[in-house]
Amino acid sequence: MVRYILVLSLLWLLPSPIQALDTVEELTACMEANQPAGTSTQRIAMRSKDRIGAITEMRAKIYMQRDDKGSKIHMRFNAPPDLRDSALLMLEQDERNDTFMYLPELKKTRRITSSMMNGSMFGSDFSYEDFTQLMGVMQAATSTLAGEGEVGGQPVYLLDQTPLPDSGSEYERIRNHVDQEKCVPLRVEFIGKGEQVRKLLEFDPAGVTKEGDMWLPHGMTMHDQTEKTETEVEVTDVEMGVEIHRKFFTQSALEQRRGD
Numbered sequence: 313m314v315r316y317i318l319v320l321s322l323l324w325l326l327p328s329p330i331q332a333l334d335t336v337e338e339l340t341a342c343m344e345a346n347q348p349a350g351t352s353t354q355r356i357a358m359r360s361k362d363r364i365g366a367i368t369e370m371r372a373k374i375y376m377q378r379d380d381k382g383s384k385i386h387m388r389f390n391a392p393p394d395l396r397d398s399a400l401l402m403l404e405q406d407e408r409n410d411t412f413m414y415l416p417e418l419k420k421t422r423r424i425t426s427s428m429m430n431g432s433m434f435g436s437d438f439s440y441e442d443f444t445q446l447m448g449v450m451q452a453a454t455s456t457l458a459g460e461g462e463v464g465g466q467p468v469y470l471l472d473q474t475p476l477p478d479s480g481s482e483y484e485r486i487r488n489h490v491d492q493e494k495c496v497p498l499r500v501e502f503i504g505k506g507e508q509v510r511k512l513l514e515f516d517p518a519g520v521t522k523e524g525d526m527w528l529p530h531g532m533t534m535h536d537q538t539e540k541t542e543t544e545v546e547v548t549d550v551e552m553g554v555e556i557h558r559k560f561f562t563q564s565a566l567e568q569r570r571g572d
Contacts, residue, residue: 370392442502458487499515516531
């Protein structure tokens with residue numbers, strides 16, 4: 313069994329190319345090795361477009377900590393005004409991950425239960441499950457190599473990940489199209505019952521740029537194939553090795569106002 317290698321861990325990728333990776337273990341080890349250790353922050357803008365083309369924009373700052381005990385994510389919204397100081401906390405656990413949400417108007421922190429994980433996160437095309445995976449908070453799954461292909465003319469490996477039956481996932485399978493040169497997914501298909509692609513996450517290969525010794529995707533788009541809507545994500549102001557107190561990744565910290 314291996315765990316999800318989901319996509320925001322792909323924000324920092326080593327530049328050495330993949331060559332002749334023949335097994336799941338080799339490919340997943342390569343991807344896992346590219347996950348940053350320690351602390352980091354970044355800002356994101358999420359622009360959701362509905363069926364008639366109306367756009368809603370949300371902005372947030374994300375604080376991350378990764379160590380041998382797992383990943384911790386604290387995301388705080390600063391726009392639009394009605395979402396300011398709303399916050400999300402994701403904690404990777406051995407058995408089942410914990411996700412908590414704080415809304416200022418309720419003045420209360422609530423746990424996101426397994427039945428809520430499939431719901432839209434703050435009106436975007438990402439469910440809580442999608443975003444938990446996107447942020448690299450791992451979930452149990454089995455993985456297989458499904459061959460090779462191309463995305464925009466770029467050779468890719470096909471990595472299929474199947475959630476365990478008791479995971480509560482809304483997907484039957486997740487297919488990652490992994491760039492053979494940079495070890496970064498260029499396309500992720502979220503597949504439901506009947507082999508239907510329910511959501512499609514796409515990266516612009518031209519937008520994956522080298523920042524020092526790292527590869528940084530600056531944007532991605534999640535397409536909801538059923539609702540015919542989409543959400544663009546823009547990543548900016550990435551900083552690594554920043555000082556973040558361990559108590560910041562607790563439920564009580566969600567209710568504290570911040571000026572950033």
